[in-house]
Amino acid sequence: MSLRTRMLLAFGVMVLIPLALLAIGLRQEMTRRLSEEYQVRVDRVVEVIREDLHRESTGISQRIASLKSALLNDNRFRLAAVAGVESERNYLLDYAGEAMRLTGLSMLQIQDSDGRIISSGHFRNEHGRLExxxxxxxxxxxxxLALLTTRAPAGEFLSLARSESFRIGGRTFTLVGGVAVDKAFLARLARDRAITVSLLYPGGGLSSDPAEETASTETGHADAAVGAFHVPVIRTGAETPLDVMQARLQVTQSLAPLRILQRRVDSWFLITAVGTGVTALLLALWQSSRISRPLAALAQKTAVLDLDRLDVRFDEGRTDEVGSLSRLLGDLASRLRTSTARVREAERRATVGDLARQINHDIKNGLIPLRNVMRHLEQVQRDEPSALASVFAERRPTVDSSIAYLETLVTSYQRLSPSPNRRDCDLNALITEVVRAQRHDQVEFTMHLRANLPPVIGDPIAFRRILENLTANAVESLQSKPGRVSVSTEVVELDEEPPSIRVTVADTGRGMSKEETGRIFNDLWTFRVRLASRASPLKGPASSSTFPPEVWSANDDPGSGGG
Structure with a gap:
């Protein structure tokens, strides 16, 4: 992720997160307070409905009391109900119906002391049934307060009922009356279309909401304010015993207006967030461009920096953090130029050491069986000379196996030697790359390369190693003192031979004496005392292992440099 992208994200986070926290906090607080207001309103409506039901129940009781007073003075009812005069029987059967219509009740029945219905206004044929x-x-x-399930010719309905007992002629009678509890009744209790009143009881339910046919369960409303209280329901029937249950009268107010308000607030917040985000994005782009431009230039220079190209120069004129970073990178490149040769030499020594240990281990594995066989044969020759031939024949497979193992080992190690990749090589390009990698603070490198130098057929890796060794030796001959190393190429015309290319590496270092010059091709010798331990035990000095003696020339004047 680029610095510019990070800055853009940082600006976005700094701007949008506080705005989002503010919006979320305001939304939650608004939702909480409005939900509480809705709930308080619903609770008040519940209390009002409770008072309305008590008032309605009191009105029913008053109407039943007026009927009671009328019956106490009604001689025809006395004759029919107490005296049992047959001619007044129809009057008794029709009395409850006439009285129910006059008092505005929805159900009315008169029972005697045994609980037998002697007159029923809502269902005339119900007379004679025991309750x-x-x-x-x-x-x-x-x-x-009590609700009663009442039988009617059209079916069963629910009513808010009260009862009143009275005595005539030494006999006790009971008036049971009530008003129907239906959707219209619940709608009157609600008073507001935004509020829904539902009555839920086992086996049925009612609701003031026209969209709800029936509310038969008591599941909660996740998106509504709910208040409720319980009312007893008395269930009667011709074939079932009387049963008292609890009904839940539930008041519900939808929170849909609150959700609409929340959506509008969310829309305004989204518009504000988008506008703020765009503004922050533009500011971040402007600011990040001022910061990232010098960093991008610094990164472009650093991208080409490697061990083969350490001549990159970093701008150190700035006084800010970018300038400090440029100076640090310049110091890093300088240290890399100083230590590249040392790292390569250490890697070579580590590789040769690992290879020597592995070869030593593998050869020992092949020689141990041979040693054991020879010791066994020596013992047999000393103790039982006559059995030497048979024992040798017996141990010969072991000898053959060890010899085959060593031959296989030789073949395997032979495969490790890379095959030369001979092709056309541009010596001038190779010299340029090697000199660029050998840059040192106290060493001045100069190149005098002939233009249009013909290509040379050979392995470019081998050529590169030769050039690296020559330039490294030239630098080290300066003994950490200021000096100059010059590399040049030229075409040499030889008699009766094809033209050749001569590469000359000259330095202003200590040079070599005649004695040292005569020993430069001897194995395990180097004129650099501090590097004597680095000489290869297999191929001779690292600096001359790839050169035949006839291509070398050396200056034999100490103190006048070498070449």
């Missing part, structure tokens, strides 16, 4: 526990269940209802 002995109904009056007691209504009387036991707490707070005077």
């Amino acid at each position: 002995p526990a109904l009056a007691a269940a209504l009387a036991d209802a707490r707070s005077g």
Whole structure:
């Protein structure tokens, strides 16, 4: 990831995260407070509905009380209900229906002391059915509120019921009356279309919301404010015993307006965030371009820096952090130029050491069986000379196996030697690369390369190693003192031979004496005392192992440099 990209991301994070936190905090606080207001409103509506039901129940009780007063003074009812006059039987059967219409009730029935229905206004054919526990269940209802499932010709309906007992002629009668609880009744309780009142009870349910046919379960509303209280429901039936259950009267107000408000707030926040992000992006682009441009130029110079090209010069004129970095990179390149030769020599020594240890180990593995066989044969010759031939024949497979192992080992190590890749080589290009890699602070390199130098057929890696050794020796001959190393190429015309190319590496170092010059091709010798331990035990000095003696020439004047 580039610095410019990081700066853009940093600006975006610095701008958008606080804005997002502010928006999220405001949204949550707004949602919390408005949800609480919705819930408080719903709770108030619940209390109002509870008061309305008590008021409605009280009104039902008052109407039943007026009927009670009328029945106490009704002689025809007395004759039919107490005296059992047959001519007044129809009056008794129709009385509840007429009284129910006059009082505005939805259900009304009169029971005798045995709980037998003697008159029913909502279902005339219900007379004669026993409901002995109904009056007691209504009387036991707490707070005077009770719902009753009532049979009618069209089916069963729910009503808010009350009961009142009275005595005529020494007999006890009970009036049970109520108003129907249906969708219209619940809608009157709601008073507001935004509020839904639902009545949930086992086996059924009602709701004031026209979109809901029935609410038969008590599942919660995840996106609504809900308030509720419980009301007893008395279930009656012709074939089932009376059962008292609990119904849940639930008040619900949808939070859809709040969600619409949240979406609008989110839209405004998104617009603000986009505008702020674009502004921050433009500012970040402007600022990052001012910072990244010098860094990009520095990176472009650093990209070409490697062990083969250490002549890169870094601008050290700036006084800011970029200038400090340029100076550090310049010092790094200088140290790399100083230590490249040492690193390569250390790598060569490590490689040769590892290879020598491996060869020593492998040869020992092949010689140990041979040594054991020879010791065995020596012992047999000394103790039982007559058995020497048979023992030798017996141990000969071991000898053959060891010899085959050593032959295989020789073949394997022979394969490690890379095959030369002979092709046309541009010596001038190779010299330029090697000199560039050998740059030193106290050494002045000069090149005098002939133009249009013909290509030379050979292995470019071998040529490169030769040139590296020559230039490294020239630098080290200066003994860490200021000096000059010159590399030149020329075409040499020889008699009766094809033309050759001569590469000359000259330095202003200490030079060599005649005695040292006569020993330069001897194995395990070097005129550099501090590098004597680096001479190869296999091929002679590292600096001359790739050169035949006839191509060498050396200046034999100490102190006048070498070449």
